Amino acid sequence: MNKLSSQEIRSIIGYSDYSDLCIAAERDKRNVSQFIKFLLDRAIKDSNGIIAASDVTFKNSKVIPFNRWYPYIEGYSPDFVKSLIKKYSIKPGIIYDPFAGTGTTLFAADAMGNSTYYSEINPLLQFLIKAKLEVLKLAHNEWRIIGNDLMLLKTKLLKFNHKENTILDRNYKNVFKNSIYFPDYNYKEILQAKSFLESEDDSLSKNILTIAILSCLIPSSYLKKQGDLRFKTKKELEKKIPRFSELLCAKIDDIYNDLTNGNTTVSQVRHNHTLIHANAKCINEVSCDKISYVITSPPYLNGTNYIRNTKLELWFLGHLRTESDLRSFRDQILTSGINDVKVSNLLQIDIESKSLLLSQTMVSLKETAYDVRIPQMAECYFAEMFQIFSGLLPKLASGARLLIDIGDSVFNGVHIQTDDILIEILQNIGYKFVEKTKLRERRSRGGQTVTQVLIVMAN
Numbered sequence: 001m002n003k004l005s006s007q008e009i010r011s012i013i014g015y016s017d018y019s020d021l022c023i024a025a026e027r028d029k030r031n032v033s034q035f036i037k038f039l040l041d042r043a044i045k046d047s048n049g050i051i052a053a054s055d056v057t058f059k060n061s062k063v064i065p066f067n068r069w070y071p072y073i074e075g076y077s078p079d080f081v082k083s084l085i086k087k088y089s090i091k092p093g094i095i096y097d098p099f100a101g102t103g104t105t106l107f108a109a110d111a112m113g114n115s116t117y118y119s120e121i122n123p124l125l126q127f128l129i130k131a132k133l134e135v136l137k138l139a140h141n142e143w144r145i146i147g148n149d150l151m152l153l154k155t156k157l158l159k160f161n162h163k164e165n166t167i168l169d170r171n172y173k174n175v176f177k178n179s180i181y182f183p184d185y186n187y188k189e190i191l192q193a194k195s196f197l198e199s200e201d202d203s204l205s206k207n208i209l210t211i212a213i214l215s216c217l218i219p220s221s222y223l224k225k226q227g228d229l230r231f232k233t234k235k236e237l238e239k240k241i242p243r244f245s246e247l248l249c250a251k252i253d254d255i256y257n258d259l260t261n262g263n264t265t266v267s268q269v270r271h272n273h274t275l276i277h278a279n280a281k282c283i284n285e286v287s288c289d290k291i292s293y294v295i296t297s298p299p300y301l302n303g304t305n306y307i308r309n310t311k312l313e314l315w316f317l318g319h320l321r322t323e324s325d326l327r328s329f330r331d332q333i334l335t336s337g338i339n340d341v342k343v344s345n346l347l348q349i350d351i352e353s354k355s356l357l358l359s360q361t362m363v364s365l366k367e368t369a370y371d372v373r374i375p376q377m378a379e380c381y382f383a384e385m386f387q388i389f390s391g392l393l394p395k396l397a398s399g400a401r402l403l404i405d406i407g408d409s410v411f412n413g414v415h416i417q418t419d420d421i422l423i424e425i426l427q428n429i430g431y432k433f434v435e436k437t438k439l440r441e442r443r444s445r446g447g448q449t450v451t452q453v454l455i456v457m458a459n
């Protein structure tokens with residue numbers, strides 16, 4: 001290691017930016033030097049494996065043009081999906097991702113010759129996927145035109161002589177009440193940016209500008225996304241919150257560079273990608289062609305809250321108008337946090353009878369729960385998984401495979417073996433277990449070591 005330059009070490013560990021490294025180290029509950037040692041150690045171990053652990057998080061995607069337009073750390077990387085397609089010799093056919101996120105499965109599958117179906121409940125992520133598909137469907141020589149259009153929009157927008165958008169302002173007050181998320185100087189610019197967008201005709205460059213705006217909302221606010229969205233600490237606030245317009249300028253310039261620097265490493269989208277139903281829980285209602293493979297990473301139990309974490313972006317896009325809109329999204333997402341639990345939404349499925357391991361875990365969860373919603377959350381999570389994968393079974397072609405990237409968790413001191421419980425539930429539905437591979441170790445919120453695995457099942 002002593003012979004390596006700092007540039008080489010950065011490239012091996014996959015972080016070029018020191019502040020990103022600090023954030024990731026904190027998230028992993030290690031100090032920076034322990035974290036670097038850990039990453040180096042892992043990279044060495046992984047260099048002989050087919051699936052590199054570094055591929056199973058979004059970290060790699062942060063430096064890939066297009067993926068960096070709106071960094072989304074909850075995703076896995078395109079290389080991970082490509083390595084799965086290679087490892088399991090997936091033939092051209094339809095791949096379904098019920099939890100598409102930013103669409104990593106779609107784009108990687110396309111590059112490997114596959115069409116996809118997908119579900120994604122969050123309208124922000126649906127918007128990002130759609131815009132990215134539109135750009136990547138174009139031939140490389142057309143990107144320059146879009147880039148130039150984007151620069152024209154930038155010049156017009158950055159005059160900031162637009163009216164502050166009163167509807168967006170009203171929605172903010174309805175949804176967020178008295179919470180102050182932005183410094184006044186940024187809030188005004190954001191309201192103006194919304195009016196500007198509304199005054200422009202629909203176009204791809206306008207959608208790209210919208211992405212640039214969306215990705216500047218959190219950085220120009222008092223909030224920080226570190227796992228979950230939270231207020232910045234006093235120390236973090238010592239650094240002045242950057243001006244929204246300055247962040248936006250830099251973001252647009254990055255995007256313009258991606259569009260015009262002749263980068264041909266990003267492949268053109270050539271296949272069809274269809275949102276078959278926003279909500280994976282409704283897959284049983286869809287009529288579609290037979291699905292050959294499912295590649296997905298479902299939300300983790302007690303993991304990130306995908307709606308709350310994107311509330312600023314959902315508000316800007318007009319999807320949050322009243323406080324009840326937040327609740328209505330929470331009712332639709334896969335229940336994975338205690339605040340998602342709503343007793344009236346409990347499915348009429350005796351889920352404990354489908355998995356012995358789950359019924360044993362539920363005993364410990366009920367014994368230790370300080371909040372009645374804790375065992376209900378686990379019950380809902382697995383019942384909804386049962387609902388999704390039961391609905392999926394008749395849609396599969398014969399010889400289909402499910403590749404599910406999932407992690408276990410620890411809640412209130414109780415270890416929930418999500419992966420093994422899910423395997424038992426899937427077997428109960430009628431799927432056959434093929435294999436389970438460990439992808440990496442993680443740290444739970446309480447600091448315990450938990451794992452991330454790939455489950456393979458067949459129909």
Ligand SMILES: C[S@@+](CC[C@H](N)C(=O)[O-])C[C@H]1O[C@@H](n2cnc3c(N)ncnc32)[C@H](O)[C@@H]1O
Binds near residue numbers: 072077300334
């Ligand atoms: C772990 S993320 C997937 C990340 C994705 N693999 C990527 O690389 O971007 C899980 C996703 O499931 C979505 N989700 C949660 N409940 C859903 C539901 N009922 N139907 C469809 N999508 C849902 C969340 O919005 C989130 O984007």
